């Protein structure tokens with residue numbers, strides 16, 4: 555609990571002291587105008603306690619951001635905006651008003667860039683219409699927009715009014731010349747937002763080199779090509795935790811079939827287990843059929859597609875060429891398998 559120039563605390567901890575001190579600016583110098591805007595007090599105070607780690611005790615910063623996100627995504631719903639301001643439990647929800655508030659500020663910093671974000675926050679605190687008075691959420695948005703030159707309506711619709719968060723699937727492959735092809739998809743945890751438009755950071759690395767790339771994600775199925783100066787052995791999704799996102803999946807695929815009506819076998823020729831990669835996202839079971847060169851059906855089974863992959867046993871097949879066909883669930887794909 556804090557009052558101008560004075561903090562009352564029921565205990566002593568680094569974070570609590572930082573949080574209450576931050577309220578001297580965010581809460582006391584500029585007070586939330588309505589209970590709807592409570593996150594301006596508590597989100598900022600929580601974020602500033604995190605920033606104390608980032609700038610004064612950086613060894614604790616990655617764990618702090620991760621812990622905020624883990625708590626926020628522990629449930630699929632909840633907006634920063636408080637629809638029922640008589641609901642005290644919701645008003646002071648640590649998951650939403652405090653932690654989501656803090657991480658939405660962190661994402662605003664990521665979207666606006668450090669210099670514009672911090673300039674916008676200083677302008678907000680020093681605005682003569684707000685200082686030693688009160689502010690609405692729209693006042694903060696206006697200052698961040700003025701400092702960054704960005705329109706933040708879409709962001710605020712998704713992250714202040716909307717509920718939930720995205721969970722990403724990254725599929726990537728790299729050719730011998732270093733060119734990475736990547737498809738980025740997201741699902742959302744709540745129907746109030748059908749797509750979160752965000753800059754998405756991915757770090758490619760190998761044992762001695764790494765490179766961070768930022769992908770401007772505007773639609774599902776979006777394809778990116780990225781020229782790297784090295785062969786990557788892994789890709790890390792949002793390695794510095796800028797985003798609120800769920801249990802993301804990064805898949806390195808040996809061949810590209812993304813977004814196409816195409817099925818690709820790897821390895822091919824095959825002499826043991828192979829994987830059939832589908833270009834289409836398929837949720838339902840599909841019918842897998844394998845025909846030999848004379849058109850004779852040698853295998854037919856229903857298979858479940860996981861992450862666009864169908865495992866294919868070839869051990870029982872004798873050497874030669876086969877047609878592999880996948881039908882059902884809205885797809886009809888064919889490819890050729892060479893059994894060694």
Ligand SMILES: [Zn+2]
Nearest residue numbers: 573577596599
């Ligand atoms: Zn507080």
